[in-house]
Amino acid sequence: KAGVTQTPRYLIKTRGQQVTLSCSPISGHRSVSWYQQTPGQGLQFLFEYFSETQRNKGNFPGRFSGRQFSNSRSEMNVSTLELGDSALYLCASKEESHYNEQFFGPGTRLTVL
Amino acid sequence: DQQVKQNSPSLSVQEGRISILNCDYTNSMFDYFLWYKKYPAEGPTFLISISSIKDKNEDGRFTVFLNKSAKHLSLHIVPSQPGDSAVYFCAGLSNSGYALNFGKGTSLLVTP
Numbered sequence: 001k002a003g004v005t006q007t008p009r010y011l012i013k014t015r016g017q018q019v020t021l022s023c024s025p026i027s028g029h030r031s032v033s034w035y036q037q038t039p040g041q042g043l044q045f046l047f048e049y050f051s052e053t054q055r056n057k058g059n060f061p062g063r064f065s066g067r068q069f070s071n072s073r074s075e076m077n078v079s080t081l082e083l084g085d086s087a088l089y090l091c092a093s094k095e096e097s098h099y100n101e102q103f104f105g106p107g108t109r110l111t112v113l
Numbered sequence: 114d115q116q117v118k119q120n121s122p123s124l125s126v127q128e129g130r131i132s133i134l135n136c137d138y139t140n141s142m143f144d145y146f147l148w149y150k151k152y153p154a155e156g157p158t159f160l161i162s163i164s165s166i167k168d169k170n171e172d173g174r175f176t177v178f179l180n181k182s183a184k185h186l187s188l189h190i191v192p193s194q195p196g197d198s199a200v201y202f203c204a205g206l207s208n209s210g211y212a213l214n215f216g217k218g219t220s221l222l223v224t225p
Contacts, residue, residue: 004156031211042215042217045214048212056211090156102159102213104158
């Protein structure tokens with residue numbers, strides 16, 4: 001099976017702009033989670049989607065949003081970008097069983113200038 | 114608040130020796146723990162996991178130990194190889210949540 005894919009891999013934006021990142025999970029995986037990785041904070045959970053519904057959400061402001069489509073592909077959107085949003089955004093997918101390992105994509109490196 | 118802590122940001126070990134990476138957690142609801150390995154410019158890859166009903170899980174050169182009373186787990190790599198050089202993340206999962214709670218990672222360097 002193909003792994004988790006994320007597009008784009010690199011992105012440069014300026015403050016105040018918005019950005020949309022895309023994630024295609026492993027075929028058959030219906031759960032998609034998003035994480036933000038920064039040098040100071042490590043990996044922090046953003047949200048998780050399952051069957052097009054947001055099932056869980058981390059402690060991020062409302063500027064961070066996401067959605068999932070019927071084919072399980074997911075997008076996350078960040079509006080009114082701030083310098084502190086510069087990070088590696090990782091998407092992970094897993095099978096339905098709760099304790100199954102999550103498979104991560106390579107991430108999208110977002111730089112906000 | 115950081116529910117999973119990896120207090121050693123970095124560790125350097127000689128090839129062939131044992132690497133021990135430590136992780137502490139505060140959330141008593143965690144009942145499953147995972148270790149991930151991450152190379153630069155790649156996403157984390159799953160390494161090994163352990164359920165809270167066990168105190169040890171072994172997979173080849175990798176062994177994870179769990180001490181529930183101390184809320185502590187450790188990953189042992191024996192023998193260490195240069196290809197093991199990466200950042201290792203510990204994560205906890207509770208039976209009521211869907212999010213992995215990650216530590217900040219430990220950067221392991223295995224020198225020849």
